[in-house]
Amino acid sequence: MRADSVARISQMRxxxxxxxxxxxxxxxxxxxxxxxxxxxxxPGLAVTAGTVYPLLSRLKKAGLLDSAWxxxxxxxxxxxYRLTPEGRRSLDDLTCVWREMSDAVETLLAEVSVDV
Amino acid sequence: MSDLAVKEYVERVRATLxxxxxxxxxxxxxxxxxxxxxxxxxxxxxxxxxxxxELGSPEAYATAMxxxxxxxxxxxxxxxxxxxxxILGMPYDLRGANTERIMRRLWNPADPRVFMPRMFGVGWTIxxxxxxxxxxxxxxxxxxxxxxxxxxxxxVRAALxxxxxxxxxxxxxxxxxxxTLPLMVPTHWGPSGVPDGWSSKPIALGLLLTVGVIPAVxxxxxAVRAEGSVRKRLAIAAVLTAVTTLxxxxxxxxxxxxxxxxxxxxxxxAAIGVMLLLSFLVFYIPARLGVAAEWRQSLDSAADDxxxxxxxxx
Numbered sequence: 301m302r303a304d305s306v307a308r309i310s311q312m313r314x315x316x317x318x319x320x321x322x323x324x325x326x327x328x329x330x331x332x333x334x335x336x337x338x339x340x341x342x343p344g345l346a347v348t349a350g351t352v353y354p355l356l357s358r359l360k361k362a363g364l365l366d367s368a369w370x371x372x373x374x375x376x377x378x379x380x381y382r383l384t385p386e387g388r389r390s391l392d393d394l395t396c397v398w399r400e401m402s403d404a405v406e407t408l409l410a411e412v413s414v415d416v
Numbered sequence: 417m418s419d420l421a422v423k424e425y426v427e428r429v430r431a432t433l434x435x436x437x438x439x440x441x442x443x444x445x446x447x448x449x450x451x452x453x454x455x456x457x458x459x460x461x462x463x464x465x466x467x468x469x470e471l472g473s474p475e476a477y478a479t480a481m482x483x484x485x486x487x488x489x490x491x492x493x494x495x496x497x498x499x500x501x502x503i504l505g506m507p508y509d510l511r512g513a514n515t516e517r518i519m520r521r522l523w524n525p526a527d528p529r530v531f532m533p534r535m536f537g538v539g540w541t542i543x544x545x546x547x548x549x550x551x552x553x554x555x556x557x558x559x560x561x562x563x564x565x566x567x568x569x570x571x572v573r574a575a576l577x578x579x580x581x582x583x584x585x586x587x588x589x590x591x592x593x594x595x596t597l598p599l600m601v602p603t604h605w606g607p608s609g610v611p612d613g614w615s616s617k618p619i620a621l622g623l624l625l626t627v628g629v630i631p632a633v634x635x636x637x638x639a640v641r642a643e644g645s646v647r648k649r650l651a652i653a654a655v656l657t658a659v660t661t662l663x664x665x666x667x668x669x670x671x672x673x674x675x676x677x678x679x680x681x682x683x684x685x686a687a688i689g690v691m692l693l694l695s696f697l698v699f700y701i702p703a704r705l706g707v708a709a710e711w712r713q714s715l716d717s718a719a720d721d722x723x724x725x726x727x728x729x730x
Binding site for chain 2: 332333348349350353354356357360367368369370371376377378379
């Protein structure tokens with residue numbers, strides 16, 4: 301893959317990973333390692349701990365997530381993340397736009413032949 | 417009538433944005449959004465006012481757009497840490513330092529990189545937060561902003577006290593030895609630690625006092641003004657600790673070697689080691705104590721609320 305494509309893809313992914321994280325937490329609260337594991341199990345998102353933790357702290361600062369400490373059966377307490385009501389609204393908004401956008405782009409690309 | 421309302425809304429957004437980066441794009445996007453939404457809803461006056469009221473006040477809209485733009489630039493900085501440029505393969509950055517930029521490089525446990533592009537000048541900076549995580553002293557999200565907010569005041573004062581003690585030691589050492597030191601003192605050491613360059617006493621020691629003492633005085637002044645912010649004060653403490661430790665180390669070696677009897681230039685390497693260790697502790701001790709306080713507080717209140725088992729994931 302060309303270098304400028306890689307840079308462009310990383311820009312495109314940023315928003316998608318944010319939406320994926322909100323979507324993941326809509327199902328219930330999770331702690332850091334669980335979030336990293338769930339997201340990195342989806343190869344299309346190409347996330348690592350190095351991208352997830354800064355993202356979590358950014359989403360928290362933006363008021364979309366909050367966190368609480370819970371006792372853990374192994375080791376020190378864990379920080380669990382969950383959606384705030386604002387995060388929930390943001391997820392709804394982003395999901396709606398995501399579907400419209402991906403439908404539109406899919407329709408367009410269906411008429412183009414691409415080497416995958 | 418509704419056109420006027422739209423015009424007024426856009427104008428107020430424009431006024432709030434001022435000449436911020438990308439203001440023109442924000443305004444173009446806003447106008448397109450209003451036009452599309454109004455059309456979609458039939459273009460009546462009531463549709464227009466519904467669209468505008470959904471957007472909130474023009475000032476709030478402008479602020480949200482500005483924050484979003486700023487957020488995405490810090491995101492770039494976080495994720496890719498685009499250095500401001502490179503010389504001979506080393507990153508350089510000549511933008512001014514502030515608390516956020518210092519903390520993002522010196523104490524950023526969420527970022528796994530131990531070597532960060534330096535905040536000012538050429539080369540790299542050590543991310544002591546990533547080092548703490550690598551050493552198994554915590555998880556990447558253990559030491560957030562709340563940990564520092566919970567740090568006991570004494571630990572922050574101790575961190576700030578260290579550079580004061582070092583700066584005072586430099587002053588005392590120079591004052592006590594001044595009369596007995598020869599006119600020329602060593603200012604450069606060879607690889608084996610033997611002095612191989614000498615300068616006049618007032619210049620050499622004057623420079624050490626300037627580098628070691630003045631920043632500490634200025635830093636303390638800034639720290640007092642930053643009373644409420646633990647992060648800011650620790651950023652100041654870390655930078656000053658590094659500077660004063662090195663200056664004190666060099667002062668000790670200079671004074672010791674000035675007699676010409678023995679050489680101890682290699683002690684500067686020890687001073688660098690001490691500098692790194694103390695810089696780490698400046699962040700780590702308040703963070704560790706802060707997170708412990710956070711745990712006590714939140715687990716206690718969870719137990720009181722009876723929702724202790726709420727997050728029962730094993």
